[in-house]
Amino acid sequence: MLELKNIKYSIIDKKHKTDIIKDISLHIKPGELIVITGPNGSGKSTLAEIIAGIKKPSSGHIFFTSKSSKKQDITNLSITERARQGISYSFQQPVRFKGVTVRDLLQVALTSEEALVAIDDLAIAKLLKDVGLEPVEYLDREVDSSLSGGELKRIEIASVLARQAKLTVFDEPEAGIDIWSFDNLIKIFRKMRKDIKDSSIVVISHQRKIMEIADKIILIDNGKIAKTGPADKMLREIEGKNK
Amino acid sequence: MMDLDQIEADLLKEVANINSIPDGAYNFRLNGKSIGRKSSNNIKVESRPSGDGLKITIAPKTISEVVHIPVIINASGYKETVYNDFYIGEDAEVTIVAGCGIYNCGTDDSIHDGIHRFYIGKNARIKYIEKHYGAGPSKGKILNPTTELFLEEGSYAELEMEQIKGVDSTVRTTKAELRQGSQILINEKLFTHGRQSATSKYEINLLEDNTSANIISRSVARDISRQQFESNIIGLAKCKGHSECDAILMDNGSVLALPALDARNLDAELIHEAAIGKIAGEQLTKLMTLGLSREQAESQIVNGFLK
Numbered sequence: 301m302l303e304l305k306n307i308k309y310s311i312i313d314k315k316h317k318t319d320i321i322k323d324i325s326l327h328i329k330p331g332e333l334i335v336i337t338g339p340n341g342s343g344k345s346t347l348a349e350i351i352a353g354i355k356k357p358s359s360g361h362i363f364f365t366s367k368s369s370k371k372q373d374i375t376n377l378s379i380t381e382r383a384r385q386g387i388s389y390s391f392q393q394p395v396r397f398k399g400v401t402v403r404d405l406l407q408v409a410l411t412s413e414e415a416l417v418a419i420d421d422l423a424i425a426k427l428l429k430d431v432g433l434e435p436v437e438y439l440d441r442e443v444d445s446s447l448s449g450g451e452l453k454r455i456e457i458a459s460v461l462a463r464q465a466k467l468t469v470f471d472e473p474e475a476g477i478d479i480w481s482f483d484n485l486i487k488i489f490r491k492m493r494k495d496i497k498d499s500s501i502v503v504i505s506h507q508r509k510i511m512e513i514a515d516k517i518i519l520i521d522n523g524k525i526a527k528t529g530p531a532d533k534m535l536r537e538i539e540g541k542n543k
Numbered sequence: 544m545m546d547l548d549q550i551e552a553d554l555l556k557e558v559a560n561i562n563s564i565p566d567g568a569y570n571f572r573l574n575g576k577s578i579g580r581k582s583s584n585n586i587k588v589e590s591r592p593s594g595d596g597l598k599i600t601i602a603p604k605t606i607s608e609v610v611h612i613p614v615i616i617n618a619s620g621y622k623e624t625v626y627n628d629f630y631i632g633e634d635a636e637v638t639i640v641a642g643c644g645i646y647n648c649g650t651d652d653s654i655h656d657g658i659h660r661f662y663i664g665k666n667a668r669i670k671y672i673e674k675h676y677g678a679g680p681s682k683g684k685i686l687n688p689t690t691e692l693f694l695e696e697g698s699y700a701e702l703e704m705e706q707i708k709g710v711d712s713t714v715r716t717t718k719a720e721l722r723q724g725s726q727i728l729i730n731e732k733l734f735t736h737g738r739q740s741a742t743s744k745y746e747i748n749l750l751e752d753n754t755s756a757n758i759i760s761r762s763v764a765r766d767i768s769r770q771q772f773e774s775n776i777i778g779l780a781k782c783k784g785h786s787e788c789d790a791i792l793m794d795n796g797s798v799l800a801l802p803a804l805d806a807r808n809l810d811a812e813l814i815h816e817a818a819i820g821k822i823a824g825e826q827l828t829k830l831m832t833l834g835l836s837r838e839q840a841e842s843q844i845v846n847g848f849l850k
Contacts, residue, residue, distance in 0.1 A: 397847060401847070
């Protein structure tokens with residue numbers, strides 16, 4: 301499904317070079333839900349952005365088995381091209397748009413490039429229900445600051461679910477939402493795990509309840525993979541270490 | 544329908560969104576001449592005695608009626624100044640659809656300066672929709688609308704002003720005077736491209752207590768077009784005023800925003816917000832992660848912004 305080979309990412313600021321990702325290789329199989337965890341600043345979000353094509357790695361290669369089921373090197377593909385190949389990405393901080401309604405955004409998300417068909421409200425309403433929002437209340441709302449953090453997050457997740465992507469990457473889905481929305485979020489992830497089939501999900505997260513749903517946990521520290529293993533074993537180790 | 548050619552019919556569709564003769568009262572003006580006019584039981588449409596525009600009288604308690612007064616110019620070099628006066632009776636509730644479309648394929652400037660004055664009676668409510676549109680290869684499509692509103696006690700005016708395409712030069716001036724408890728809401732949408740220039744000037748006088756004004760301007764400046772937004776909300780009593788100017792820059796477009804608040808009463812609460820900048824990178828990124836190309840993402844954002 302997705303293979304990262306010797307990914308490195310550095311930034312140069314005032315002639316000073318900082319290595320954010322030092323050398324990461326990993327392999328994600330179809331049907332797997334993987335949680336990437338680790339301390340703040342360890343490079344997790346950067347890794348998610350590299351997978352989605354938002355950041356280009358300084359070196360290394362990314363291989364992806366796309367919709368056409370052929371493994372290909374996608375290192376140089378743009379965000380748009382990766383999205384069209386079947387990679388979906390959920391923002392940690394959902395983006396706000398003045399004037400773009402929930403309907404507009406989900407319509408874009410649901411429209412596939414091959415078949416430009418009109419999307420009816422029914423499909424959009426279903427998506428909203430799936431993330432616990434009442435469609436009549438939200439369809440015509442603008443995706444702007446009139447929505448709360450929790451509402452924006454649910455709409456963000458709905459836009460990602462709409463893609464029915466082969467690979468979905470969530471960057472800290474729990475960020476900025478209250479405890480009530482959090483329980484709902486866990487429900488959404490449990491359902492995603494159940495319906496995963498041959499697609500894959502990568503979640504950047506610090507939350508135990510999300511890690512519990514994972515098949516595998518990857519611990520990243522200081523730009524490198526510190527440890528990786530099955531979720532239950534990894535959880536015991538991480539918690540043992542913190543005791 | 545009156546005898547219109549294709550260009551005229553297209554202009555009419557753009558500015559007034561009509562394909563046929565509308566229900567209710569109307570006046571259609573083509574190159575300075577009225578080519579169709581009708582009054583209704585409650586709305587009287589007649590020429591001003593001076594012959595340079597219309598006098599429109601709306602009877603008190605008229606409910607949910609619409610009056611259309613579109614203007615079309617397709618004679619290159621045609622210049623006109625038109626005065627339209629609206630007298631809106633107490634407790635009336637009406638929608639007024641104005642707008643001007645210019646098609647200019649010649650070498651001379653075509654200019655329409657429309658001066659609209661609204662006398663809005665006690666507790667009356669109006670919605671005023673004004674669209675401006677230009678087409679044709681000439682660079683001389685010029686519109687300078689002036690709107691003056693006098694709002695009596697408890698009245699309400701909602702203005703939708705839209706200029707989306709093709710007008711080369713425009714200076715829009717809107718002035719309002721508000722009496723006891725009256726309210727005004729202005730929504731402006733502006734898109735300029737090429738070498739166009741557009742200026743919007745607002746002067747809102749909140750003369751008496753419990754008045755309120757809300758001006759919301761959204762604009763996009765493309766290519767090398769230039770926009771200027773000037774607003775002044777003057778609070779002379781216990782009142783609330785809010786203006787918001789949001790502009791997106793593209794290419795080498797430029798925008799000057801000059802918002803002013805003039806509070807002359809201790810109980811005047813006036814707020815201004817202004818934001819000018821290019822399309823936020825993260826907005827483009829988000830739409831690209833949903834499979835849109837950069838160009839598709841830009842147009843989705845701009846269309847939503849100006850919707």
